[in-house]
Amino acid sequence: MDKNKKRKISIIGSTGSIGTQALEVIEKLQDKFEIIALAGGHNKELLDLQAKKFKPHYTCLGEEGLEKICSDKENDIILMACSGRIGLKPTLTAIKNGIDIALANKETLVMAGDIVMEEAKKHGVKIIPVDSEHCAIHQCIKDINQVEKLIITASGGPFLNKSIDEMKQATVEQALAHPRWNMGKKITVDSATLMNKGLEIIEAHHLFSMDYDKIEVVVHPQSIVHSAIEYKDGSVIAQLGLPSMHIPIQYAITYPERFEGIKSKSFSFAQIARLDFLAPDFEKFPTVKLAYNAGKTGGTATVCLNAANEEAVFAFLDGKIKLYNIYEITKKMMDEHTVIKNPTIEEIFEVDKNIRELTKKFIQQF
Ligand code: MG
Numbered sequence: 001m002d003k004n005k006k007r008k009i010s011i012i013g014s015t016g017s018i019g020t021q022a023l024e025v026i027e028k029l030q031d032k033f034e035i036i037a038l039a040g041g042h043n044k045e046l047l048d049l050q051a052k053k054f055k056p057h058y059t060c061l062g063e064e065g066l067e068k069i070c071s072d073k074e075n076d077i078i079l080m081a082c083s084g085r086i087g088l089k090p091t092l093t094a095i096k097n098g099i100d101i102a103l104a105n106k107e108t109l110v111m112a113g114d115i116v117m118e119e120a121k122k123h124g125v126k127i128i129p130v131d132s133e134h135c136a137i138h139q140c141i142k143d144i145n146q147v148e149k150l151i152i153t154a155s156g157g158p159f160l161n162k163s164i165d166e167m168k169q170a171t172v173e174q175a176l177a178h179p180r181w182n183m184g185k186k187i188t189v190d191s192a193t194l195m196n197k198g199l200e201i202i203e204a205h206h207l208f209s210m211d212y213d214k215i216e217v218v219v220h221p222q223s224i225v226h227s228a229i230e231y232k233d234g235s236v237i238a239q240l241g242l243p244s245m246h247i248p249i250q251y252a253i254t255y256p257e258r259f260e261g262i263k264s265k266s267f268s269f270a271q272i273a274r275l276d277f278l279a280p281d282f283e284k285f286p287t288v289k290l291a292y293n294a295g296k297t298g299g300t301a302t303v304c305l306n307a308a309n310e311e312a313v314f315a316f317l318d319g320k321i322k323l324y325n326i327y328e329i330t331k332k333m334m335d336e337h338t339v340i341k342n343p344t345i346e347e348i349f350e351v352d353k354n355i356r357e358l359t360k361k362f363i364q365q366f
Contacts (some may be wrong), residue, residue, distance in 0.1 A: 006034040009253060010056075010069050012090055013082030015040035015047050017184040018104045018130065018249060022079055023050060025250045028262050032254065037069040041082065070094040079130070079253060080105045083186050084310055085352055088112055092345070095119045102252035104130035106203045110306045112348050113206030114298075127207065128252040133200055134207055135248035136226035136239035141208065150210055151228040151236075152200055153220040154280060155180045157191045160221060164284050170323040172316065180223040180243050189313045193326055194280070198291025199309075202302055205295055212295050217288060219278045242267060287327050294334060299341040300351045301334065307355035308333035315363045325366060333359055 009026070013019045019040075026033045035056040040047035044061055051059045060069065063086055070078060070093035078094045079102040080087045087105030092112075094101055096119065103109070108116060120127050129135050133152045141147060158177050159167045175192040176185060183191070190196035201215050226248075228238035241247050246262045282289050287309075294305040312326040321329070333355055340347055 007032060007253070008034050008036050008074055008076045009079065010035070010037040010039070010072070010075050011079045011081055012039045012066060012069065012087070013041065013080070013105075014038040014050055015043040016081055016083060018081035018245065019079070020046075021245050022081060022249045022253065023054060024262060025246055025253065026054070029250075029254070029259055032259065036072060036074050039066055039069055039082075066090040067093055070099070071097050073097055073099070075099045077102055077253060079249075080108065081130070083107075083184055085111060085306070088116075088348075091116060092119060095123050095125045098123050098125060100126040100128070102128050102130055102249075102255075104249075104252075106131055106199050107306055107310070109203045109206045110199050111303050111352065112345060113202065113302075114342075115345055115348075117206050117209070126255075128255050129203075129207055130245075130248050130252045131200060131203060132243075132245065132248045133227040134204060135251055137204065137208060137229055139239045139251070140227075140229045140237040144208060144210075146231050146233075147208075147210070147214075148230045148232045149214040149216055150204055150208060151216050151218055151230065151238075152197065152204060153223070153225050153227050153277075154194065154197045154217055155191070155223045156219045156221050156280075157194060159192060159284075160219065167284065168322060168324045172319065175316070175323055180221075183245075185317060186310065186313055189316060189323075189326070190309070192323065193287050194285035195287040195291065195309055195326070195330075197280075197285075198288045198294075199306070201288070201291055202295045212292055217280050219280050220276065222272065222275055224272055224275055240267070287330070290327070290331060290334060297339055299339045300343050300348065301337065301339050303343070303348050303351045304334055304337040304339075304355050305330060307352045308359045311356050311359040312363065315360075315366075320363060321366045329359060329362060332362065 035054050037058050038056045039060045070090040077100040081104045087108045091108050176188050178188050223243040225238045230236045250261045294301040308330040312329040315321045
């Protein structure tokens with residue numbers, strides 16, 4: 001980031017949880033940014049308010065218009081803050097146009113990480129992670145070749161200290177009551193089943209080209225250590241901070257510069273006093289193993305994992321299934337899926353569509 005020049009940015013998903021927090025960051029750093037475009041999902045009222053306040057060159061609502069924004073070479077960087085599969089196509093368009101990406105949409109890498117990272121390399125585009133764990137790792141890594149393993153932390157979600165039976169009976173309200181992070185609904189349910197961590201393992205594999213055997217998950221309920229890496233010589237470097245998404249969002253859109261940001265209070269080890277770590281319970285949270293397996297299988301296995309899980313999460317939010325059914329449904333779809341090894345982007349979208357239809361059909365039996 002050139003200190004004397006405003007960075008030109010667009011936000012895809014400006015009305016969502018990450019998008020609104022990104023605008024709070026930009027408001028604080030007004031003299032550093034010029035907003036090219038804002039794109040919202042459904043919330044026209046909020047998008048209009050944002051347009052009035054932040055004066056982007058243009059706005060768009062819904063999926064139409066995303067291609068236009070992502071082909072607009074006026075952009076220095078685009079924040080991909082929409083949720084689910086709709087992030088993939090515009091991300092690829094932006095990459096082909098040489099625009100750097102601040103990536104909050106993890107499904108993009110889960111669905112097509114090989115293609116996205118290869119295209120980014122080809123076009124010299126930076127993919128800077130917004131996901132707090134990957135942002136942490138990004139901050140810790142100096143030379144990826146010297147890294148022995150990645151250690152991704154997980155808060156454990158609202159059911160960490162509940163029994164499997166209690167978890168099976170969980171209501172939507174209980175699943176949405178995340179103890180540490182304030183996020184969108186889809187990701188909050190994913191955090192309750194720990195599928196979010198599963199998706200993050202796949203995301204980390206692609207972002208840092210790290211073998212799955214060298215990506216570890218540790219439960220850390222306080223969410224102060226956002227992730228760590230172990231170097232080959234045994235040194236462990238971790239990134240810490242109070243749990244606020246403003247920090248990773250700001251890091252990603254101002255990288256490599258750092259500015260004074262939105263801080264509620266200064267960090268104090270003494271006030272935090274203790275940090276706990278424990279191994280994840282893979283029996284209670286089998287989604288993590290499912291994700292490891294999908295990642296190791298590769299090809300369209302992760303497309304299937306993502307599509308089945310996302311449809312099951314929507315069905316849970318609609319009150320059609322129980323929380324635990326999300327795992328069962330996703331596993332069944334994975335078991336029945338015939339993996340395509342090196343899929344094209346068209347094949348990825350085809351599999352995504354088919355799996356969603358199959359999953360919806362299967363859910364009708366519940
Ligand atoms: Mg995360």
